Amino acid sequence: MRHFNVLIIGAGAVGNAIAREVSKNNTISVAVLEKEPDAAFGISGRNSGVLHAGFNNKPGSLMAKLCVQGSESFKEQAEALGIEFKKTGKLVIARYQEDLERLNKLKEQGEANGVRELRIIGRKEIERLLGYDAGVAALWSGMTGIFDPFEYTIALAEAAFAQGTEFFFGRWVTDIKIQNRLINMQSANHQPGQYADLNQFNNIENSCNSDNNCNSDNCFIVTAENRLMGSQETFQTDILINCAGLYADEINQMLGLNDYKIFPCRGEYHILDKNESKGSVLPVYPIPNERDGGLGVHLTPTIGGNLMIGPSAEYLSPGQEREDYSTTLEVMERLSIEGIELFPGLNSKAYIRSFSGVRPKLVSEEEGGYSDFVIEKCKQVSGFIRLIGIESPGLTASIPIGRMVAGMVEGMLQGEKMLIDKNSAKQPDAHKIFTLKHKRDRGDKKMLCRCEGITGEAVLSAFDRILEIGAIPTIKGIKNRTRVTMGNCQGSFCALNIVELLQKKRQVDPMRLLWNGFGSYMFEGSVRK
Known part of the structure; x- marks a missing residue:
């Protein structure tokens, strides 16, 4: 059983940002468990990729505070991470005169939050910026920008890894137990909807001792299914951080906490051909x-x-799979109609792909609106930090969230006077299918993906980067790092070339190569030997 001072559940942008910030202290051992084969497969890779300024959020909320902090510092952070960022600005369009009051309220709200570069502009300036008449007025937000959410989330993971964080991909958490003063609340007849009386566990035998390296009063034993191997693994940690996104409430329930409920809300998108964009x-x-x-x-x-x-914005039904990333005909048609209202020249025949993401909302469809972020040290279970309902603008706010949680961790470690023991030697994942022994072969400059202009060298580099952080190679993982298969053909011409290259240069068995998630094997068998 591996022991870490800090264990984070979830390798999305927020989990990786926390790992990056916490691991800056080289005396703290940090690990991240992620159920998917790679980073940026969930919420963090299924969104608009917009850096929000912070005028949409309620003044005084964590959402507003952390969003503005993220917006103000993002250019510097993007440079540090080596990712591309464009400060484009943004327009919120008032199509009719009766919309002006709401437009002004957005501006006032933004100013209350400390957002800079906000102003109301008229029809002529809108037409100058867009090239067409979109409405009677608009709110101009000069602090808004765009970036690649895949690149960003992966860069955070690589930065954390470079500082000593260990990643365990393909690990689905199935159980959490608390040893020493506390025990698993499910096994203590803890009633749903009630907080446990921690004093009742004081007579539990101390099972957290020097033999298993636990350094705090409470020690978490986290069991996870290795989805690649079908085996169970256990991890031990002093501080457990819940960044499980759509499943954050289920992680809570493993500790007997039923005070928050996630309401999955799907958002569908169209992507247009570059020539039409x-x-x-x-x-x-x-x-x-x-x-x-x-x-x-x-x-x-x-x-x-x-x-x-x-x-x-479609709430999923209670019995529906939380990660139902379907796209639906009715919504797709509605997107086209609403898109034409903002961009009259929209060519709906130029769509090259549709996709969806799911928001982890803390308010039901009946309630509507937004709830604030939940980022807190759990009062009921010491050593447990939980982040719940981190929807938009969570991507923008991720680094400030990481700093906030790192401050909590530092305070908890000092408060508990833990004997921090940094793991000096990393233990490699014994279940990796692939090895790095062929990393020296960089491939060549031959164009592999003509739509996006990606070479074989870039594909091999992406493959090696996947292995380096301990992720499981997939075509989607390579795509997220290079844009290969993102063009008009969507992989029709280049996918097989990628497989052939990996087979030749990295000795990858095509029969074991995944397209995206677990079970998405590309081939059933070979037609000839």
């Missing part, structure tokens, strides 16, 4: 409907040069 240089939003709990269907240029339309 050339005139779109900045995000264009409608005035948000406060009841929807979203910012409305908007137009967003991407770092790669495409234009995205979306997202919708």
Whole structure:
């Protein structure tokens, strides 16, 4: 059983940002468990990729405070991480005179939050910026920008790894026990909806001793399924951090805590051909409907040069799979109609892909609107930090969130006077299918993906980076690092070339190569030997 001072559940942008900040202290051992094969497969890789300024959030909320902090410091952080960022600005369009009051309220709210570069502009300036007449007025936000959420989330993981964080991908947490003063609350007949009386566990035998390296009064034993191997693994930690996104409430329940419930809300998108996206240089939003709990269907240029339309806001039914990333005909048609309202020249025949993401909302469809972020040291279970309901603008706020949680960790470690023992030698994941022995072969400059102009060298570099942080190679993981298969053909021409290259240069068995998630094997068998 491996022991760490800090264990983080979830390798999304927030979990990786926390790992990056905490591991800056080289006396603290940090690990991250992620259920998917790689980083950026969940919420962090399924969004608009917009750096928000902070005017949509309620003054005094954590959302507002952390969003503004993230916006103000993002350019510097992007440079430190080596990712591309464009400060584009953004327009929120008032199509009719009756919308002006709501537009002014957004501006006032932003100013109350400390957002800079906000002003109301008229029809002529809108037309100058967009090249067409979109409405009677707009709110200009000069602090808004765009970046690649895949690149960003992965860069955070690589930065954390470089500082000593260990990642365990393909690990689905199935159970959490607390040893020493506390025991697993489920096994203590803890009633749902009630907090446990921690004093009742004081007579439990101390099972957290020097033999298993636990350095605190409470010690968490986390059991996870290795989804690649089908085996169970256990990890021990002094501080447990819940960044499980759509499953954050289920992690809570493993500790007998039923005070928060996630309501999954799906958002669907269209992606346009780059040739149809050339005139779109900045995000264009409608005035948000406060009841929807979203910012409305908007137009967003991407770092790669495409234009995205979306997202919708559809709450999933209670019995529906939380990660139901379906796209639906009704919503797809509605996106086109609402997109044309913001961009009259929209060519709906130029869509090259549709996709969806799911928000981990803390308010039901009936309630509507937003709830604030939950970022707290759990009062009921010492050593447990939980982050719940981290929806938009969570990506923008991720680094400030990481700093906030790192401060909590430092205080807890000092308060408990733990004997911190940094693992000096990393233990490699024994279940890796692939090895790094062929890393020296860089491939060549031959063009592999013509749509995006990606070479074989870039693909091999991405493959090696996946292995380096302990992730499991997939075509999607390579795509997220290079944009290969993101062009008009969506992999029709280049996917097999990628497989052939990996087979030749990295000795990858095509029969074991995943397209994206677990079980998504690309081939059933070979037709010839």
